[in-house]
Amino acid sequence: MCIFTWMNKVILLFLFLALGIQSSATHNRAGEITYECLGGLTYRVTITTYTKTSGQSINADRPQLDSVKWGDGTRSTFVRDNFLDLGNDVRRNVYINTHTYPGNGVFTIQMEDPNRNAGVVNIPASVDVVFYIETTLIINAFMPCNSSPKLLYPPIDRGCRGVAFVHNPIAFDVEGDSISYELTECKAAGGTNILGYRNPYATNSYSLNSITGDLIWDTPDTIGEYNVAFLVKEWRNGSLLSVITRDMQIEIGTCTNTPPDISNVNDTCIIAGSQIAFAVCATDAENDNVTLSASGGPFQVSNVATFPTITAPTTACSNFEWSTTCDNIRTQPYQVAFRAVDDNPQVNLVSLKNVFIKVIGPAPQTNAAVALAGNIVLNWTGTTCQQAVTGFQIFRKGGFFTGTFNCPCETGVGGNNNFQLIATVADSIFNYTDNNNGAGLAIGVNYCYAIVAVYNGGALSCPSPIACAKLSKDLPVITNVSVEQTSTSNGKDSIAWSAPTDIDTLNFPPPYSYQLYRADGFSGGNYTFVANFNTLFDTLYLDSGINTFNGPSNYKLEFFYTLNGLATLKGTAQTASSIFLTLVPTDNQINLSWQEVVQWDNLNYEIYRQDNGSGPFVLVGSTNFQTFSDTGLVNGVNYCYYVQSVGTFSSGDGFRDPILNKSQLTCAVPFDNVAPCQPLLTVLPDCIAQTNLLNWQILTAPCNNDISSFNIYYSPGDSNNFEWLLNIPDGSIRSFTHANLISITGCYKLTAMDSMGNESEAALYCIDTCRQYNLPNVFTPNGDGNNDLWHACDTTTDLLYIEKCKPYKNVKSVLLKVYNRWGQIVYSTDKIVVDWDGKERNTGRECPEGVYYYTAEVKFYRLKGDETITLNGFVHLLRGK
Numbered sequence: 001m002c003i004f005t006w007m008n009k010v011i012l013l014f015l016f017l018a019l020g021i022q023s024s025a026t027h028n029r030a031g032e033i034t035y036e037c038l039g040g041l042t043y044r045v046t047i048t049t050y051t052k053t054s055g056q057s058i059n060a061d062r063p064q065l066d067s068v069k070w071g072d073g074t075r076s077t078f079v080r081d082n083f084l085d086l087g088n089d090v091r092r093n094v095y096i097n098t099h100t101y102p103g104n105g106v107f108t109i110q111m112e113d114p115n116r117n118a119g120v121v122n123i124p125a126s127v128d129v130v131f132y133i134e135t136t137l138i139i140n141a142f143m144p145c146n147s148s149p150k151l152l153y154p155p156i157d158r159g160c161r162g163v164a165f166v167h168n169p170i171a172f173d174v175e176g177d178s179i180s181y182e183l184t185e186c187k188a189a190g191g192t193n194i195l196g197y198r199n200p201y202a203t204n205s206y207s208l209n210s211i212t213g214d215l216i217w218d219t220p221d222t223i224g225e226y227n228v229a230f231l232v233k234e235w236r237n238g239s240l241l242s243v244i245t246r247d248m249q250i251e252i253g254t255c256t257n258t259p260p261d262i263s264n265v266n267d268t269c270i271i272a273g274s275q276i277a278f279a280v281c282a283t284d285a286e287n288d289n290v291t292l293s294a295s296g297g298p299f300q301v302s303n304v305a306t307f308p309t310i311t312a313p314t315t316a317c318s319n320f321e322w323s324t325t326c327d328n329i330r331t332q333p334y335q336v337a338f339r340a341v342d343d344n345p346q347v348n349l350v351s352l353k354n355v356f357i358k359v360i361g362p363a364p365q366t367n368a369a370v371a372l373a374g375n376i377v378l379n380w381t382g383t384t385c386q387q388a389v390t391g392f393q394i395f396r397k398g399g400f401f402t403g404t405f406n407c408p409c410e411t412g413v414g415g416n417n418n419f420q421l422i423a424t425v426a427d428s429i430f431n432y433t434d435n436n437n438g439a440g441l442a443i444g445v446n447y448c449y450a451i452v453a454v455y456n457g458g459a460l461s462c463p464s465p466i467a468c469a470k471l472s473k474d475l476p477v478i479t480n481v482s483v484e485q486t487s488t489s490n491g492k493d494s495i496a497w498s499a500p501t502d503i504d505t506l507n508f509p510p511p512y513s514y515q516l517y518r519a520d521g522f523s524g525g526n527y528t529f530v531a532n533f534n535t536l537f538d539t540l541y542l543d544s545g546i547n548t549f550n551g552p553s554n555y556k557l558e559f560f561y562t563l564n565g566l567a568t569l570k571g572t573a574q575t576a577s578s579i580f581l582t583l584v585p586t587d588n589q590i591n592l593s594w595q596e597v598v599q600w601d602n603l604n605y606e607i608y609r610q611d612n613g614s615g616p617f618v619l620v621g622s623t624n625f626q627t628f629s630d631t632g633l634v635n636g637v638n639y640c641y642y643v644q645s646v647g648t649f650s651s652g653d654g655f656r657d658p659i660l661n662k663s664q665l666t667c668a669v670p671f672d673n674v675a676p677c678q679p680l681l682t683v684l685p686d687c688i689a690q691t692n693l694l695n696w697q698i699l700t701a702p703c704n705n706d707i708s709s710f711n712i713y714y715s716p717g718d719s720n721n722f723e724w725l726l727n728i729p730d731g732s733i734r735s736f737t738h739a740n741l742i743s744i745t746g747c748y749k750l751t752a753m754d755s756m757g758n759e760s761e762a763a764l765y766c767i768d769t770c771r772q773y774n775l776p777n778v779f780t781p782n783g784d785g786n787n788d789l790w791h792a793c794d795t796t797t798d799l800l801y802i803e804k805c806k807p808y809k810n811v812k813s814v815l816l817k818v819y820n821r822w823g824q825i826v827y828s829t830d831k832i833v834v835d836w837d838g839k840e841r842n843t844g845r846e847c848p849e850g851v852y853y854y855t856a857e858v859k860f861y862r863l864k865g866d867e868t869i870t871l872n873g874f875v876h877l878l879r880g881k
Contacts, residue, residue: 027051027052027053027060027061027115027117028049028050028051028052028113028115028116028117028131029049029050029051029052029090029116029117029156029225029227029249030049030050030154030155030156030227030246030247030248030249031047031048031049031050031111031131031133031155031246031247032047032048032133032135032151032155032244032245032246032247033045033046033047033048033109033111033133033134033135033244033245034046034048034135034148034149034150034151034244035109035135035137035147035148035242036147036148037145037146037147038098039145040100040145041100041101041102041103041139042098042099042100042101043098043099043100043101043137044096044097044098045078045096045097045098045099045109045135046094046095046096047065047068047078047094047095047096047111047133048092048093048094048095049062049092049093049095049113049131050086050090050091050092050093050154050155050156050249051090051091051093051117052089052090052091052117053085053089053090053091054089062080062093062113063079063080064077064078064079064080064095065077065078065080065095065111065113068097068109068110068111069108069109069110069111070099070101070107070109071106071107071108071109071110071136071137072101072102072105072107074099076097076099077097078095078096078097078111079095079096079097080093080094080095081094081095081096082094086154086156088156088158088251090156092154101137101139103139104139104140104141105138105139106136106137106138106139107136107137107138107139108134108135108136108137109134109135109136109137110132110133110134110191111132111133111134112130112131112132112133112189112190113130113131114130114131115127115128115129115130115131116129116130116131116227117225119224119225120224120225120226120227120249121200121222121224121225121226122197122198122199122200122226122227122228123186123194123196123197123227124194124195124196124197126227129188129194130188130189131247132186132187132188132189132190132191132247133187133245133246133247134187134191134245135148135242135243135244135245136242136243137242138240138241138242140239140241143236143239143241144175146175146177146234146236146241146242147173147174147175148173148234148241148242148244149171149172149173149177149179149232149234149242149244150171150172150173150174150300151169151170151171151232151244151246152169152170152171152172152295152296152300152337153167153168153169153170153295153337153339155169155246155247155248155249156248156249156251157248157249157250157251157350158250158251158252158253158347158348158349158350159217159220159250159251159252159253159349160220160252160253160254160255160257160258160347160349161219161220161221161222161223161252161253161254161255162203162219162220162221163219163220163258163259163349164216164217164218164219165216165217165218165219165220165250165252166214166215166216166217166351166352167214167215167248167250167352168212168213168214168215168337168352168354169213169232169246170213170295170296170335170337171213171232171335172296172297172300172334172335173234173332174300175236175457176330176331176332176457176459177234177235177236177241177332178234178235178236178331178332179213179232179233179234179235179332180210180211180233180235181208181209181210181211181212181213181230181231181232181233182208182210182230182231182233183199183207183208183228183229183230183231184229184230184231184245185197185199185229186227186228186229186247187229187245187247199228200217200220200226200228200250201220201221201222202217202218202219202220202221203218203219203220203221204218204219205218206218208230212335212354212356213232213335213354214352214354215228215230217250220250220252222252223252223253223254224251224252225249225250225251225252226249226250226251226252227247227248227249227250228247228248228250229245229246229247229248230245230246230248231243231244231245231246232244232246237458253346253347254346255344255346255347255349256346257286257288257342257344257346257347257349258285258286258349259340259342259349259350259351260282260283260284260285260288260290260340260341260342260349260351261282261283261284261285261340261351262280262281262282262292262338262340262351262352262353263279263280263281263282263283263353264353265278265280265338265353265355266355267333267355267356267357267358268355268356268357268358268409269333269357269358269359269360269408269409270324270357270358270359270360270408271359271360271361271362271408271462272324272325272326272328272329272359272360272361272362272385272388273324273325273326273362273384273385274324275321275322275323275324276320276321276322276324276357277319277320277321277322278319278320279317279318279319279320280292280294280307280317280318280319280320280338280353281315281316281317282315282316282317282338282340282351283314283315284314284315284340284342286342286344287313287314288313288314288342288343288344289311289312289313289342289343290311290312290313290314290315290316290340290341290342291309291310291311291316291340291341291342291343292309292310292311292312292316292317292318292338292339292340293307293309293338293339294307294318294320294336294337294338294339295336295337295339296334296335296336296337297334297335297336298322298334298336298357301327301328302327303322303323303324303325303327303328305320305321305322305336306319306320306321306322307319307320307321307338316340320336322357324359326361326384326385326387326388327388328359329359329360329361329385329388329455329456329459330359330455330456330457330459331457331458331459332358333356333357333358333359334356334357334358334359335354335355335356336354336355336356336357337352337353337354337355338352338353338354338355339351339352340353358408358409360407360408360409360411360459360461360462361383361385361388361389361453361455361459361460361461362383362384362385362453362461362462363383363407363451363452363453363461363462363463363464364380364381364382364383364392364451364452364453364461364464365380365381365382365383365384365464366380366381366464366465367379367380367449367450367451367464367465367466367467368380368467369447369448369449369467369468369469370469371469371470371471371472374435374440374441374471374571375433375434375435375441376433376434376441376447376449376469376471377431377432377433377434378394378431378432378433378434378449378451378467379430379431380392380430380431380451380464381430382430382453383453383461385453385455386427388455388456389427389453389454389455390427390454390455390456391424391425391426391427391453391454392424392425392426392427392429392430392451392452392453392454393412393421393423393424393451393452393453393454393460394421394422394423394424394425394432394434394449394450394451395413395419395420395421395422395449395450395451395452395463396419396420396422396434396447396448396449397417397418397419397420397447397448398442398445398446398447398448398601398650399418399445399446399448399601399650400446400448400468400650401417401448401466401468403417405417405462405463407462407463408462410462411452411459411460411461411462412452412460412463413450413452413463419450422434422436422437424454434447434449440574441471442471442477442574442599443470443471443472443473443474443475443477443573443574443599444470444473444477444498444599444600444649444650444651444653444655445470445471445599445600445649445650445651446468446469446470446650446651447468447469447470448466448467448468449466449467449468450463450464450466451463451464452464470651470653472502473498473500473501473502473653474500474502474503474504474508474570474571475500475559475570475571475572475573476497476498476499476500476514476539476557476559476573477497477498477500477573477574477599477649477655478495478496478497478555478557478573478574478575478576478598478599479496479497479498479600479649479655479656479659480494480495480496480497480656480659480660480661481493481494481495481553481555481576481577481578481596481598481661482494482578482660482661482662483548483578483579483642483662483663483664483665484542484662485548486548486549486664486665486666487547487548487549488547488549488550489545489547490544490545491544491545491546491547491548491549491664492542492543492544492546492548493518493542493543493546493548493553493555493578494540494541494542494543495516495540495541495542495543495555496539496540496541496656497514497539497540497557497573498539498654498655498656499536499537499539500536500559501653501654503561508561508570509561509562509563510536510561510562511534511535511536511562512535512536512559512560512561512562513532513533513534513535513559513560513567514532514533514538514557514558514559514560515529515531515532515533515557515558515560516529516530516531516532516533516541516543516555516556516557517529517530517555517556517557517558518530518543518546518553518554518555519553519554519555519556520551520552520553520554521551521552521554521577522552522554522577522580522595522596522597523554523575523577523597524554524556524575527556530543530555531543543555548578548664549664549666551580552577552578552579552580552595552596553577553578554575554576554577554578554597555575555576555577556572556573556575557572557573558571558572558573559571559572559573574599575597576596576597576598576599577596577597577598578596578661578663578664579594579595579596579643579645579661579662579663579664580594580595580596580663580664581593581594581641581642581643581663581664581666582594582666583641583666583667583668584668585668585669585670585671586670586671586673586674587635587670587671587672587673587674588631588632588633588634588635588670588672589629589630589631589632589633589670590629590630590633590639590641590668590670591627591628591629591630592607592627592628592629592630592641592643593626593627593628594626594643594663595626596645596661598647598661599649600647600648600649600655600659601647601648601649601650602645602646602647603624603646603647603648603658604622604623604624604645604646605622605623605624605625605626605628605643605644605645605646606619606621606622606643606644606645606646607619607620607621607622607623607628607630607641607643608620608641608642608643608644609630609639609640609641610639610640610641611637611639612637612638612639613638613640613667617640617642628643633670634670635669635670635671635672636669636670636671637669637670638667638668638669639667639668639669639670640665640666640667641665641666641667642662642663642664642665642666643662643663644660644661644662644663645659645660645661645662646658646659646660647659647660647661672706672754672756672758673756673758674758675752675754675758675759675760675761676698676706676707676752676753676754676758676760677698677699677752677760678752678760678761678762678763679696679697679698679710679750679751679752679760679763680696680697680698680699680763681694681695681696681748681750681763681764681765682694682695682696682765683695683748683765683767685744685767685769685770686744687744687769687770687772687809687810688809689739690739690740690741690742690743690744691737691738691739691740691741691744692737692738692741692744692746692748692767693735693736693737693738694712694735694736694737694738694748694750694765695734695735696710696734696735696750696763697734698752706754706755707731707752707753707754708729708731708753708754708755709727709728709729709730709731709752709753710727710728710731710733710750710751710752710753711724711726711727711728711750711751711753711759712724712725712726712727712728712736712748712749712750713725713748713749713750713751713762714738714746714747714748714749715746715747715748716742716743716745716746717745717746717747717863717864717865718747718766718863718864722747722749725738725748727753731752742861743810743812743861744767744769744770744810745767745768745769745770745810745861745862745863746766746767746863747764747765747766747767747863748764748765748766748767749762749763749764750762750763750765751763766863768862768863769810770809770810771809771810771811771860771861771862771867772809772810773792773809773811773814773856773858773860773869773871774792775790775792775834775854775856775871775873775875776790776875777873777874777875777876778875778876778877778878779836779838779875779876779877779878780878780879780880781837781838781839781846781877781879782879782880788837788838789835789836789837790834790835790836790837790838790875790877791833791834791835791836792833792834810860810861811832811858811859811860811861812832812859812860812861812866813830813832813858813859814829814830814831814832814834814856814857814858814859815828815829815830815856815857816828816829816830816834816854816855816856816857817854817855817856818836818852818853818854818875819852819853819854819855820847820850820852821850821851821852821853825841826840826841826847826852827839827840827841828841838877838879846879847877848877849877849878849879850876850877851874851875851876851877852874852875852876852877853872853873853874854871854872854873854874854875855870855871855872856870856871856872857869857870857871858870858871
């Protein structure tokens with residue numbers, strides 16, 4: 001008769017699990033999920049996996065994938081559509097299924113399959129880790145049905161130790177949406193983190209270019225297979241449409257080979273309808289045969305590009321040619337990846353060279369501007385791709401255009417030419433009348449216009465030819481509104497204007513007159529009559545007895561001709577305001593800002609200052625902007641300022657040049673309201689002493705001179721519930737020890753204070769470490785005073801310290817049970833301090849020598865709450881003599 005003990009059961013169970021893992025599929029290398037919209041809410045989803053073909057059981061092959069989650073609470077089986085053995089022990093498997101979603105929403109398609117292939121360097125026990133990939137599909141009622149990008153380059157790659165490795169997925173989106181890339185981690189069952197996963201170690205760096213998609217590992221230093229993962233995100237007009245998780249495998253070998261070198265090819269832009277052609281060469285330093293090929297967006301469109309694959313010794317060259325059409329116009333460039341691989345017997349190494357080609361829609365061919373009845377009328381012609389145009393944008397700038405456009409690589413009107421978008425019209429409209437949205441255009445200003453065609457997806461053309469025009473000077477033009485005296489009740493504004501010179505005297509006969517009005521603020525509103533002028537050449541007036549201190553004044557000027565003996569309004573000059581200056585004092589500094597609303601161009605501003613409220617005003621600076629900071633001042637001293645603008649009219653036409661106008665006078669006193677600089681905080685935990693040592697420094701030197709104390713705030717949990725801990729009243733102190741802690745887990749904030757009570761931004765530092773609970777695997781309860789108790793203790797090599805070490809670190813609670821070989825509990829405790837003396841818990845009898853099995857649920861303090869870890873193991877009880 002055979003006695004089947006509890007320990008036998010445990011051992012056989014372990015063996016069964018181990019054999020079960022080995023007999024299941026331990027083969028997955030890489031993969032991703034993509035999808036295509038079939039219309040409405042129906043999508044065709046493709047799962048592509050790359051598996052290991054050698055050394056696997058028959059169960060490793062997958063004719064179908066079961067229980068794939070659609071993300072809407074349903075699951076389906078995906079049947080394999082096709083597979084292809086790619087060589088180098090790699091098989092590509094393609095599984096396809098269709099699904100109709102219930103409505104709008106965010107859906108995550110999930111696939112998991114046991115298991116990954118064995119021996120992945122950066123995934124501990126990879127043969128036991130479930131392979132998991134996912135893709136997020138977003139259905140938006142306000143956007144057309146969308147398909148995810150395609151990843152044209154497979155996720156299996158090879159490299160050499162000591163040689164920089166580069167991979168690119170060559171993502172292509174048929175709708176022309178923008179694509180970004182982001183590193184992530186490989187996942188296990190259910191999308192959980194893989195315990196012990198780490199990114200590959202790099203001698204220099206491991207990174208992913210978020211724009212180009214280049215994954216650069218510079219450089220591998222250990223041979224083996226590595227799995228990494230990254231996200232491919234699809235965007236349209238700033239909205240996220242899809243997220244593909246690519247899990248890929250990289251095999252690093254030992255070799256003296258170097259990858260081929262591909263000749264430099266620059267990114268380029270081309271007008272739709274043109275042809276692009278250039279040569280690409282790849283050279284191998286070891287004189288191996290080189291195979292040069294290409295993939296990317298231009299090979300996925302109907303007017304497919306050509307680049308014949310070439311294999312040649314040492315150097316391979318081929319020609320890229322693409323005849324573009326109007327259908328190729330889109331906002332995002334097309335990515336082309338040139339791939340060169342050698343046939344070195346050690347390992348075939350690959351080089352990639354990415355080139356981006358942007359296809360630009362042609363611009364409108366002509367553009368004309370004519371001044372007519374106080375407006376400017378524009379006319380233009382369409383483009384050679386008019387069938388793809390969705391509308392036209394109309395841009396305007398005041399002044400003459402002397403800039404240039406970097407066409408075709410810079411679409412629209414560019415960022416530095418001061419053009420402003422004033423209107424958008426439909427694709428069937430080829431004219432526009434500019435009246436400044438009903439506010440009227442200004443006399444004296446030269447207006448220039450550019451027309452930009454808008455194509456499908458919002459792609460812009462280069463601008464049309466520039467057309468310029470200016471209005472006739474048949475009304476007066478205000479040239480000056482200058483503050484001559486600042487007062488709340490006795491202020492003075494000087495107003496000047498230029499008389500009209502292009503009057504149609506037959507239709508608008510003399511005599512002529514003006515009426516001047518004033519309103520508070522920049523834009524007017526409730527105007528008050530100021531004065532009447534009865535001759536054409538009265539063009540200057542001093543407006544007195546007004547409030548120029550509290551705000552600006554806005555003036556309008558009406559122009560009258562004589563009809564049947566009566567003064568009749570012909571029109572109103574464009575309004576203009578005075579400059580209003582605002583001061584904001586701070587520490588040893590006053591910040592100035594000002595505004596005005598005028599029709600001329602102010603090219604420069606001069607800043608004048610008077611010190612301590614007396615003496616002359618002195619020029620202290622000038623700027624092209626409407627802000628200025630006057631620094632190096634003395635706190636507590638009164639400083640007074642005014643600003644003078646220097647302007648001009650772009651049309652010329654006999655206007656005063658330069659046009660000078662002054663703001664009101666205003667004063668301020670600088671004072672210290674600036675907090676010290678943010679400290680740089682570090683915290684060093686002492687896991688044994690249960691203390692945290694805070695150290696800090698101030699990196700910006702001037703801040704050291706203004707610190708009087710420090711405040712320390714503490715939270716024993718996460719960084720959401722801080723309480724003030726203490727104030728350190730000495731600004732020269734740079735450390736503090738936080739002692740007598742139950743747990744060193746926690747967060748600290750440190751701020752610096754100056755003598756005026758200004759508090760700096762807080763430096764934050766969190767500690768979430770020292771989680772340790774170790775149980776030895778042997779003890780000897782024989783009464784000799786040495787190792788008589790079985791208890792947890794820190795693993796330390798300090799022999800002098802081992803008797804004083806605490807039996808735990810950051811532990812909140814423990815629930816421990818010890819079993820004999822028949823599965824009976826011989827010892828248990830819910831105390832953190834374990835002190836088993838080798839006796840049975842109920843009888844007090846000494847337990848016999850042998851191996852005992854234990855389980856322990858250990859709860860640790862964590863920043864985000866408690867964390868429970870289950871420990872399982874064996875302990876040998878030895879008594880000796």
